[in-house]
Amino acid sequence: MRFDVVVVGAGTAGLVAGSILAKAGRRVALVERHRYLGGRAMEHRFRGHQLGLGSHLAEDPGDSLTRVCEHVGVSLVHSERSDSMPFWENGGWRPIQERYAGAGKAGVKRCIEALLETDWHDLERWDHASLREWMAQYTSDEGAFLVWEAISVLEQITNHWWEHSASENLFARKLAYTHRRTAGYSFWPMGGWEKLWGEMGDAFTGLGGELRHPAAVERIVVEDGRIAGVRLRGGEVLEADQAIVSAPVWDLPRLFDDGVLPWDLLQRIRLLANNRNRACWLGYWIAAREPVVAMTEREMASFFSTPRTGLPGFTLNFTGYDPGVSPPGEYLTCVGAAFDATEHYGDRAWIDRQFHNLWLDIEEMLPAARGALWKKPHLVTSYGVICRPGLVGAVRPDARVREVDGLWLTGDTTRARGIGVDKAARAGITAAEGVLGQRVPFFADTVRY
Numbered sequence: 370m371r372f373d374v375v376v377v378g379a380g381t382a383g384l385v386a387g388s389i390l391a392k393a394g395r396r397v398a399l400v401e402r403h404r405y406l407g408g409r410a411m412e413h414r415f416r417g418h419q420l421g422l423g424s425h426l427a428e429d430p431g432d433s434l435t436r437v438c439e440h441v442g443v444s445l446v447h448s449e450r451s452d453s454m455p456f457w458e459n460g461g462w463r464p465i466q467e468r469y470a471g472a473g474k475a476g477v478k479r480c481i482e483a484l485l486e487t488d489w490h491d492l493e494r495w496d497h498a499s500l501r502e503w504m505a506q507y508t509s510d511e512g513a514f515l516v517w518e519a520i521s522v523l524e525q526i527t528n529h530w531w532e533h534s535a536s537e538n539l540f541a542r543k544l545a546y547t548h549r550r551t552a553g554y555s556f557w558p559m560g561g562w563e564k565l566w567g568e569m570g571d572a573f574t575g576l577g578g579e580l581r582h583p584a585a586v587e588r589i590v591v592e593d594g595r596i597a598g599v600r601l602r603g604g605e606v607l608e609a610d611q612a613i614v615s616a617p618v619w620d621l622p623r624l625f626d627d628g629v630l631p632w633d634l635l636q637r638i639r640l641l642a643n644n645r646n647r648a649c650w651l652g653y654w655i656a657a658r659e660p661v662v663a664m665t666e667r668e669m670a671s672f673f674s675t676p677r678t679g680l681p682g683f684t685l686n687f688t689g690y691d692p693g694v695s696p697p698g699e700y701l702t703c704v705g706a707a708f709d710a711t712e713h714y715g716d717r718a719w720i721d722r723q724f725h726n727l728w729l730d731i732e733e734m735l736p737a738a739r740g741a742l743w744k745k746p747h748l749v750t751s752y753g754v755i756c757r758p759g760l761v762g763a764v765r766p767d768a769r770v771r772e773v774d775g776l777w778l779t780g781d782t783t784r785a786r787g788i789g790v791d792k793a794a795r796a797g798i799t800a801a802e803g804v805l806g807q808r809v810p811f812f813a814d815t816v817r818y
């Protein structure tokens with residue numbers, strides 16, 4: 370069967386790229402190996418609650434996924450925003466704003482002014498530096514560092530100050546200030562992720578796209594240095610001159626015959642895919658008859674260190690954002706902490722100990738959790754590639770693989786900027802515009818790399 374473009378993977382980036390191309394009149398096949406759409410941002414039902422298999426909140430202030438939904442006619446309703454930002458310190462919760470009053474506030478203001486004056490592309494000069502190193506040009510106040518670094522833990526799942534990438538965090542701050550005049554913007558898609566991805570799949574097919582799932586791509590077929598199509602498991606070949614591959618870096622190499630990808634690109638992909646460079650997370654889903662919160666029901670509560678695990682993380686009461694995620698009279702909270710893959714990836718005994726300690730910490734920090742109806746632990750080792758200095762920006766694969774005619778890479782592990790789903794959607798737009806050879810007018814004022 371012959372198509373103009375085959376898109377591999379129907380996670381955020383693949384759905385976005387496929388829909389834009391279908392809307393532009395291209396004959397597109399979108400191939401997903403799983404039964405469900407949405408990839409790492411899928412969710413599932415557990416005892417009547419909607420639990421994110423991947424994504425929790427989205428950080429798109431209107432520049433990526435939201436814009437794509439408008440473009441292809443999918444309704445994406447943002448939940449109300451968080452109404453407080455409690456921070457755990459010295460055995461209690463306090464509004465984080467208290468930590469940067471006075472000198473800290475002036476320091477944050479100088480940082481915001483400098484950031485708004487900085488051109489988007491100049492942020493690339495900071496790919497090898499930490500957020501604190503950039504901020505130190507404008508402030509030395511610990512409270513000022515704390516507030517942006519706490520956001521860094523929430524958004525990028527980075528652990529230590531030297532791991533919070535300057536360029537990635539500044540990109541997200543600049544985007545939120547530019548579009549929403551606020552430091553951070555996040556929302557829950559009302560109705561949930563399963564609904565959204567289902568509607569995007571329908572929009573894609575409604576625009577004439579062909580969705581194949583479950584169907585796994587076994588090989589990207591390259592002949593004489595150009596894309597010839599993709600071969601599915603079972604042998605069927607979908608012929609096309611262009612292929613967009615949204616598989617994350619840890620799944621990419623096996624899709625190609627030896628020698629197809631340029632040597633240096635393959636080495637960078639392997640570096641990024643190394644287990645030591647994964648953003649890792651351990652946490653609990655908690656259902657209770659009362660909200661398990663620090664201060665308010667729609668808060669964004671974070672900590673740099675729980676009493677026993679010593680790990681940084683956050684807690685979110687999803688029912689506060691969208692009561693529909695839980696059965697009537699029940700509340701759903703997720704509490705979790707980021708951990709350092711370099712030291713602890715695969716260390717089962719350490720991870721078991723941390724799960725045990727984290728639950729004791731939760732009972733101390735969020736006493737309502739003691740009356741939980743149930744708690745469900747989850748361990749995440751494929752959140753994404755950690756946004757650490759030196760692992761962001763130009764070290765990541767570009768959308769276009771110049772050495773193979775018609776080959777495009779997309780997704781949150783490529784060079785796109787942003788956060789999780791937002792980053793993946795931005796990468797999907799970039800790949801689609803690459804295939805079309807021009808910017809789509811509807812996205813002309815969005816930020817691209």
Ligand SMILES: Cc1cc2nc3c(=O)[nH]c(=O)nc-3n(C[C@H](O)[C@H](O)[C@H](O)COP(=O)(O)OP(=O)(O)OC[C@H]3O[C@@H](n4cnc5c(N)ncnc54)[C@H](O)[C@@H]3O)c2cc1C
Pocket residue numbers: 377378379380381382383400401402403406407408409410422423424425426427428584585586587615616617620624749751752753779780781782788789790791793
């Ligand atoms: C537990 C967890 C929590 C998260 N929380 C958040 C959050 O709160 N906010 C946020 O913004 N982000 C969050 N993220 C990150 C976010 O989910 C990802 O950044 C985003 O979903 C990545 O989208 P993608 O399209 O780049 O990749 P993916 O979602 O990984 O999509 C790639 C797709 O390709 C498919 N595929 C791969 N190989 C093949 C093949 N050979 N054939 C066919 N199909 C193939 C995969 O099945 C998958 O569907 C979280 C991630 C995890 C794991």
